[in-house]
Amino acid sequence: MSEELKEKANEVKAISIELIKKLKELSGVGLTDAKQALVEAKGDFDKALDAMRKKGMTKAEKRGDRETREGIIETYVHDGRLGAIVEVNCETSFVAKTEEFKDLAHKLAMQIASMNPAYVSLEDIPADVMNKKKKEFEADFTGPENMKDQIIEGKIKKAFSDKVLLEQPYILDDSKTVAAFIKEAIAKTGENITVRQFKRLELGVTE
Numbered sequence: 349m350s351e352e353l354k355e356k357a358n359e360v361k362a363i364s365i366e367l368i369k370k371l372k373e374l375s376g377v378g379l380t381d382a383k384q385a386l387v388e389a390k391g392d393f394d395k396a397l398d399a400m401r402k403k404g405m406t407k408a409e410k411r412g413d414r415e416t417r418e419g420i421i422e423t424y425v426h427d428g429r430l431g432a433i434v435e436v437n438c439e440t441s442f443v444a445k446t447e448e449f450k451d452l453a454h455k456l457a458m459q460i461a462s463m464n465p466a467y468v469s470l471e472d473i474p475a476d477v478m479n480k481k482k483k484e485f486e487a488d489f490t491g492p493e494n495m496k497d498q499i500i501e502g503k504i505k506k507a508f509s510d511k512v513l514l515e516q517p518y519i520l521d522d523s524k525t526v527a528a529f530i531k532e533a534i535a536k537t538g539e540n541i542t543v544r545q546f547k548r549l550e551l552g553v554t555e
Contacts, residue, residue: 363391371396394442416542418444424457432460434546439539452533452541458519459526460546465513468543473508481507513543 372382389396419437436453485500509515514527
């Protein structure tokens with residue numbers, strides 16, 4: 349056996365079956381394709397997944413359903429008096445390390461510092477706060493009964509839009525929401541992207 353063949357054989361042995369199965373499950377391809385991708389990436393899982401994605405070999409599933417376990421924590425400080433810190437997640441450390449992803453996180457930190465949201469999404473609003481607002485709209489409702497739920501839902505969304513990060517107009521292009529801005533990044537990276545948490549600080553101001 350030549351030295352080149354021996355080297356390739358050793359590379360295959362070094363790749364665990366657990367890693368191959370993980371790539372198979374995440375990508376939806378067969379074991380052989382998953383193994384080959386890992387061999388070509390010299391065992392680097394993130395690089396193998398990214399290569400398969402570029403070849404169109406990953407699952408044709410909704411990106412929003414995929415888990416985001418990687419990412420970065422980014423900060424933004426304005427004039428030493430106002431700042432924000434945000435955790436933005438993606439699927440792989442490979443994407444998390446790209447300049448595009450870091451830029452996205454930085455712009456989200458700017459958004460938080462500037463617009464002072466209280467929640468990431470509508471789902472994060474406490475039930476008691478949401479129910480109180482819903483009862484207010486129900487008490488004042490005078491529209492058609494068959495449209496009541498839909499109209500009230502729209503009113504609630506509008507009432508909290510300035511306090512929910514994903515619903516806010518994006519500060520660098522107010523023709524879109526922050527959610528739309530993130531979706532554009534999802535389309536470009538091919539990975540699901542989520543905001544897990546954030547904190548805003550202003551000199552002399554406490555919650």
